[in-house]
Every structure is written in structure tokens, then in C-alpha cells.
Amino acid sequence: MSRPRHEVDxxxxxxxxxxxxxxxxxxxxxxxxxxxxxxxxxxLAYAYATLVEAYVWGSEVEKAFVPFTRALRWADEHPEHLDDGDWHMHFWSFKWMVADLMEYPAVPAEQIEQTLQDMARRYALAGNGTDAVAHQRYVWAAARGSADVEAAYDAWVSTARDDYSQCEACDPGDRAAHLFETGRPEEGIRLLERVLQDDPRCATEPADMLSWLQLAYLDVGRVEDAVRTHRRALVHLDAAEGDLTGARGRHVELLARTGNVQAAVRRIEADQRWLTSGTTPRRRLDLLMSVGGAAQLIAASVPDLPVTLSEVPATTVAELAAWCLAQARPLADAFDLRNGTPSVRDEMTRRWSLRAEPHRVELSVLSTTLAPAPAPGPQAAAQPADPGPSPEPPDPAVEAERLARSGDLEAAAVAYQRAAQDAVAAGRLADAGFAHAEAARCAQLVHDHEGAHRAYARAGELLRAGGVAPVFRGPVVRAWAPSAVEVGEGEQVLSELERLTAELTDPRSDTPSTAPVDPPAADEDLERRADAGRRRELVDVADTTARTLGALGRVDEAARGAGAAAEAYAGIGAIGDAAHAFWLAGRLLGRTGAVDEAVWHLESAVEGFAMLRDRDQQSRAAGDLIDLLREHGRAAQADEVARGLMS
Incomplete structure (x- = not known):
């Protein structure tokens, strides 16, 4: 007997x-x-649409075609069972499926044409607007590189928007991409600059449009704008949904073109899984072309630059470029054969001919040498000869705080760096250390990991020299770890974490040398709190150490450390931290082949997030558990985990 509709819905x-x-x-x-x-x-229509949506945005596009076909048949045979919301989801998902068919070279052109005609027919019968159909016709013309692509573009952009149009964030990004691809960078730049003033947001934007804009700025010689846009784009890329392999590839291109070859290699290494198993063949080809072109550009000057790749048979950028070319050629040929044009091979030729900037472009917010304070502006020069006492220049620490609160993190980072310089000059080493740490954090938040790494390292030196207790140095070193790993200096921060562990293990490390032999009873509570803080910091350092070991590939050590940290967190009632540590331990143990242990740790993570009612993290941890169970033939248990999320 079925459940009531309201309950199922x-x-x-x-x-x-x-x-x-x-x-x-x-x-x-x-x-x-x-x-x-x-x-x-x-x-049923609602259930089908939900499954299609999950597959499309969960990077399993190919799986979406079967439930979509069932949804089509159900809508045709039983329209009486669909309400207005069902029809809206049905027609919206139609756009995804038509566009995704084009991404598989094995799908014949005739089938795509027929599907486009069917979409137009269904939209017309339902009384829908025609903008979505015009957009898909343009996408198909652009995919083929056909002679009528400009006409298709003009037809799309001149069609009135309606309920099924691209979202207001995606639409201008797609328009600008066409302008950039057809040699009109200034026009595309003006469009995006105007749109970005309104701070557009959706699952993929503004990360995608910013990735286009950074390269357009570089093409027209606006290098500083390209650098700022690159950093901004990376911040949004972290929060975007889907694989966004096109955007990821464009970042690799920018890094290679600006001479930041080590950073380019690190991004390639971080996104390497998409080189062998892209969400669709076309998205994989896009990344292969970006990475291959970037690798070839780098190899022209440093062919033996090493890359660390687990699934790609390449150990240098020259080998990587050759592998990408060998992988991309047959894919490009398959698309061109289907499309009946040489457009993809032509595109590949263009993208394998990247132009490097004449000099390396500095991407860091924080430079190795601090610039002098700004000189007085024209207004100051125009003052009377004796205007009286000049106003005191703003305190850089106060100015840094103001800038950070206003959200101008790049300027705040520089101001904190200046405040640190002033503190060193005054002999205030501890203040200088914390100011450098604040500068590093601001730089880190705008993806300047190079600058953040240097500033965190300097902060650690000054804090130690200034006699700051390890319990207060610990948060700085822990914040440093991700940037150190990002720039390939994980071993350096690991040494600092090991030093902190030794200091924190010794209770005397936080005891001032002038402490009385017999402290008053009133101070006992303060001492207990200090001891609890020291022990908590020790667990936090252990957790960060495990994460750093994992990032360095020392999986067995990392798994043991994460498991120990999880137990320690649970022992002090830090349920959220324990859940995250159990989650890490489970993922790492799964890589070592200790499946039962991995399952137990992941189950503990799911349970911990459930206790906190954190459904988002609970679902993500459960996803890793489901993956592991299915990988090892335990599908029934995986289904049980999914059902448990609904209870």
C-alpha cells in the first residue's frame, strides 16, 4: 500500500x-x-525530476538519460498526474538533457536535431516561451562550429526572456564566452564588468564568468585586473557546484601564461582526476586542451619540470603535454566526425598555441619586500605653506582592521604587513608575529597561498622569539598548514606541528618563569582552565598534523593520527570536531584497504553530524560511506545508509 502523496513529496x-x-x-x-x-x-514525475537533477549536478550526467526518458514517457502517457510544479521541473530538465547529448560524440547529429525539434514542439504545445529553445539551437551551432553560429547567437540574444531562460547569472556569462571565443574581448569585458556590479550568484556563477574574464583581461594587456580577477575567481570556484572543468582549465592557462609554472603544476595535480574521467567526453576534452596547452608552453622553457600524477603516465610537463595531445586528438576527431566540421581540431590547434607574458607576473598580495608608505596626493601638495601641524598618519594596525571589516582583504593584508614591520622596529616581536599572521590569513582568503605561506612562516619565527606560549602559537601554525601544503612546503609546517606537540605535551611550557611557588587558591580555577586549553590545543594540533600527513601522501600515519584525534575530541565532548576527524580517518583507511575500519569511522562521522543536526555534512560523509560500500560489493548496506538519511 502506497504512502500518502504529501508524505512522499x-x-x-x-x-x-x-x-x-x-x-x-x-x-x-x-x-x-x-x-x-x-x-x-x-x-512519480517529481521523483524522476529529482533523480535527473541529482545525476546532472552530482557529476554523473550519463546516468540522467534513463530517468529522463522514463519521465518523458510518463508525462506523455499520464499528464493528469503532473501538477504545475512537475511540468516546470520537467521542461527545465529538458534543457539539460538536450545540451548534454551534444557532449557525447557517439550521439548522432540526427538524434540531436530530432531532440531539438521535439523540445521546440513540446514547448510550443505547452505555451512556453522560446528563449530556451533558441539558446539550445545556438549551443548546438557553437558545438559544431557551423557557419550559422552568429545567426543562432543573434536569434538567441534577441529572444525575450521567459520562465525557462538561462538563470540571470548564467545568461551573461554564456554571452560573454561567445564574444571572447569570436575575437571580441573588449565587448565581452564590458558586458561582464557591468553584470558583476550586481554580484550574480548561482550554482556555477560567478566562478565561470570570472575564469573567462581573467584571460580576457590578460589578452588586452590589463594584467593587474587579470591578477585580481584570478584571485576572486578561485574564491568562488571553491563554493561552486559541479566539476567546472572548463573554469579549472582556464586557471591553469592563466598560471602558465603568467610564468607561475609551479602554481600551474599544483593546480594540474589537484584536478588530475578530471583528466582521465571527465563528467562528459566534451568536458574532459576541454580540460585536456587547457592542460595540454599549458604544459606545452611550460615545457618550452623547463621541459623536465616534474609533475606528480597518480593516473596519468607522465612525470614531467613535457611528458604530460604529449599525453594530453595523444588523448585529445581522437576525442576531437570523434566530435568533428559527428559534427561534420573540423571545428574541434581547429580549436585544439588554437589552444595548443598559448601566448606567454613577456615577464613573470607576480600573483601574490604580499610581496617579499614591503612598498614604502604612499606619498601625499595632489591635494596635500596644494595646501598653504604653513598649514599647521600635519595630521598623524593612520595607525596601520587600526587601518588593517578597518579594511578587513570592510571586506577589502587584499588591502588589509598589506596594511597588516606594514603594522608588523612597525612592531618589529619598536621591538614588539609578539605584536609583529600576530600582525604577520593576520596578513597571512587575509592573503589566504583571497587564494594568495604563496604570500600567506611566507607571512605565516615569519609569524611563527616572531612569536617564538617574542616568548608567546605554544597554546597561543598553535592556532597560527594550524592556519598556516593548508597554504604550506598548497605551495609544496608541507614538510616545513609539519616540523612546526611536531615542535608544538612536544611543547604542549609538557605542562610547564605555559607556566611563566615568575610564577609563585605556592599559587593562591583563587588561582587554581584559572590554572585548570589553562590546562584544559592546553590539552584542547594539543588535540587540535594532532588533528592538523593528521590532515597535513594525509596531504603529503603519508596515508597510514595520517589515518592513525586522525582516528586518535577523533577519539580525543569525542572524549572532551567536541562532537563536531570528532565527526570531521572520524570522516578523515574513514576516507584514509579506505585508501589503505582497511575496509571494515573505514566503514566504522565513516559511520561514526555520519552519526556525529546527525547528533549536531548538520544535514549537509552528514550527507557528504554518508556519500563517502556509500561509495566505499558499493566499491566493495555491499550495495544493500549502502542503500540502508541512504534510507537512514531520511529518518
């Missing part, structure tokens, strides 16, 4: 609130199977 709605990934997809699969078998029929 509520459960489907809960699935749609989950983050994209295996947990969401598995839960949606289970609901589709249930409604197909037991009803109610009024919920």
Missing part, C-alpha cells in the same frame, strides 16, 4: 535539500524505485 523535498553527491543520488534512486512500485502516481 515531503521526503522527495528533503532529498532535494541534500548536497549533490552519492548520498543524494542514492536516496533519489530509492524513492524512484519505491514510487514506481508502490505509488502514489502523482509523486
Amino acid at each position: 515531503h521526503e522527495i523535498g528533503r532529498v532535494r535539500q541534500m548536497p549533490y553527491g552519492q548520498a543524494r543520488s542514492t536516496a533519489a534512486q530509492g524513492l524512484v524505485a519505491e514510487v514506481e512500485a508502490e505509488g502514489p502516481p502523482e509523486s
Whole structure:
């Protein structure tokens, strides 16, 4: 007997609130199977659309075609079971499926043409607007590189927007991409600069449009704008949904073109999984072309520059360029054969001919040498000869705080760096150390990991020299770790973490040398609090050490450390921290082959996040657990985990 519709629809709605990934997809699969078998029929269209959405945004596009086809058949045979919301999701997902068909070279051009015609017919019968259809016709013309692409573009941009148009954030990004691709960078720049004033946001924007804009700025010689846009784009890329392999490749291109070859290699290494298993063949080809072109540009000057790749048979950038070319050629040929044009091979030739800047471009907010304070402006020079006492220049520390509060982190980083310089000159080493740490944090937040690494390292030196207790130095070193790993200096921060562990293990490390032999009873509570703080910092340092070891590939050590940190966190009631540490330990143990241990740790993470009612993190940890269980043939247990998320 089926459950009431309101109950099933509520459960489907809960699935749609989950983050994209295996947990969401598995839960949606289970609901589709249930409604197909037991009803109610009024919920089936909603269930199908939810599963299609989960697959498309969960980087499993190819799996979406089957439930979409079932949804089409269901809508044709039983339109009486679809309400207005169902129809809206149905027609919206139609756009995804039409566009995604084009991304597979094995799908014949005739099938795509027929599907486009079917989309136009269905939209017309439903009384929908025509903007979505015009957009998909343009996308198909652009994919083929056909002679009518400009006409298709003009037809799309002149069509009135409607309920099924691209979202207001995606639409200008797609328009600008066409302008950039067809040699009109200034026009595309003006469009995006105007749009970005309104701070557009969606699942992929503004990360995608900013990745285009950074290269356009570079093309027209606006190098500083390119650098600022690059940093801004990376911040948004971290928060975007989907793989965004096109944007990732464009960042690699910018780094190679500006002479930041080590940073380019690190980004290639970080995104290497998409080189062998892109979400779709076309997205994989896009990344292969970006990475291959960048690697070839770098190899022209340093062919033996090493790369560390686990699935690609290449150890140098020259080998990587050759491998990318060998992988890209047959894919490009397959698309051109399907499309009936040489456009993809032509595109590959262009993208394998990147132009380098004449000199290396500095990307860091924090330079190795501090610039002098700004000179008085024209207004100051125009003052009377004896205007009286000059106003005191602003305190750089106060100015840094103001800038940080206003959100201008780049300027705040420089101001904190100046405050640190002043503090050193005055002999205030501890203040200088904390100012450098603040500068580093600001730089870190805008993805200047090179500058952040240098500033954190200097902060650590000054804080030690200034006699700052390890319990207060610990947060600085822990914040340093991600940037050190990012720039390939993980061993340096690991040494600092080991030093801190030794100091924090000794209770005397936080005891002032002038402490009385017999402290008053009133101070005992303060001492207990200090001891609790020291022990908590020791656990935090252990957790960061495990994460750093994992990033350095020392998986066994990292797994043991993460498991110990998780138990320690649980022992002091830090449930959220314990859940994160259990999650890390489970992922690492899965890589070592200790499946049962990995499952237990991941189950503990899921349970911990459930206790905190953190459904987002609970779903992500459950997704890793489901992946592990399925990988080892435990599908029934994986389905049980997904069902548990709905309870």
C-alpha cells in the first residue's frame, strides 16, 4: 500500500535539500524505485525530476538519460498526474538533457536535431516561451562550429526572456564566452564588468564568468585586473557546484601564461582526476586542451619540470603535454566526425598555441619586500605653506582592521604587513608575529597561498622569539598548514606541528618563569582552565598534523593520527570536531584497504553530524560511506545508509 502523496513529496523535498553527491543520488534512486512500485502516481514525475537533477549536478550526467526518458514517457502517457510544479521541473530538465547529448560524440547529429525539434514542439504545445529553445539551437551551432553560429547567437540574444531562460547569472556569462571565443574581448569585458556590479550568484556563477574574464583581461594587456580577477575567481570556484572543468582549465592557462609554472603544476595535480574521467567526453576534452596547452608552453622553457600524477603516465610537463595531445586528438576527431566540421581540431590547434607574458607576473598580495608608505596626493601638495601641524598618519594596525571589516582583504593584508614591520622596529616581536599572521590569513582568503605561506612562516619565527606560549602559537601554525601544503612546503609546517606537540605535551611550557611557588587558591580555577586549553590545543594540533600527513601522501600515519584525534575530541565532548576527524580517518583507511575500519569511522562521522543536526555534512560523509560500500560489493548496506538519511 502506497504512502500518502504529501508524505512522499515531503521526503522527495528533503532529498532535494541534500548536497549533490552519492548520498543524494542514492536516496533519489530509492524513492524512484519505491514510487514506481508502490505509488502514489502523482509523486512519480517529481521523483524522476529529482533523480535527473541529482545525476546532472552530482557529476554523473550519463546516468540522467534513463530517468529522463522514463519521465518523458510518463508525462506523455499520464499528464493528469503532473501538477504545475512537475511540468516546470520537467521542461527545465529538458534543457539539460538536450545540451548534454551534444557532449557525447557517439550521439548522432540526427538524434540531436530530432531532440531539438521535439523540445521546440513540446514547448510550443505547452505555451512556453522560446528563449530556451533558441539558446539550445545556438549551443548546438557553437558545438559544431557551423557557419550559422552568429545567426543562432543573434536569434538567441534577441529572444525575450521567459520562465525557462538561462538563470540571470548564467545568461551573461554564456554571452560573454561567445564574444571572447569570436575575437571580441573588449565587448565581452564590458558586458561582464557591468553584470558583476550586481554580484550574480548561482550554482556555477560567478566562478565561470570570472575564469573567462581573467584571460580576457590578460589578452588586452590589463594584467593587474587579470591578477585580481584570478584571485576572486578561485574564491568562488571553491563554493561552486559541479566539476567546472572548463573554469579549472582556464586557471591553469592563466598560471602558465603568467610564468607561475609551479602554481600551474599544483593546480594540474589537484584536478588530475578530471583528466582521465571527465563528467562528459566534451568536458574532459576541454580540460585536456587547457592542460595540454599549458604544459606545452611550460615545457618550452623547463621541459623536465616534474609533475606528480597518480593516473596519468607522465612525470614531467613535457611528458604530460604529449599525453594530453595523444588523448585529445581522437576525442576531437570523434566530435568533428559527428559534427561534420573540423571545428574541434581547429580549436585544439588554437589552444595548443598559448601566448606567454613577456615577464613573470607576480600573483601574490604580499610581496617579499614591503612598498614604502604612499606619498601625499595632489591635494596635500596644494595646501598653504604653513598649514599647521600635519595630521598623524593612520595607525596601520587600526587601518588593517578597518579594511578587513570592510571586506577589502587584499588591502588589509598589506596594511597588516606594514603594522608588523612597525612592531618589529619598536621591538614588539609578539605584536609583529600576530600582525604577520593576520596578513597571512587575509592573503589566504583571497587564494594568495604563496604570500600567506611566507607571512605565516615569519609569524611563527616572531612569536617564538617574542616568548608567546605554544597554546597561543598553535592556532597560527594550524592556519598556516593548508597554504604550506598548497605551495609544496608541507614538510616545513609539519616540523612546526611536531615542535608544538612536544611543547604542549609538557605542562610547564605555559607556566611563566615568575610564577609563585605556592599559587593562591583563587588561582587554581584559572590554572585548570589553562590546562584544559592546553590539552584542547594539543588535540587540535594532532588533528592538523593528521590532515597535513594525509596531504603529503603519508596515508597510514595520517589515518592513525586522525582516528586518535577523533577519539580525543569525542572524549572532551567536541562532537563536531570528532565527526570531521572520524570522516578523515574513514576516507584514509579506505585508501589503505582497511575496509571494515573505514566503514566504522565513516559511520561514526555520519552519526556525529546527525547528533549536531548538520544535514549537509552528514550527507557528504554518508556519500563517502556509500561509495566505499558499493566499491566493495555491499550495495544493500549502502542503500540502508541512504534510507537512514531520511529518518
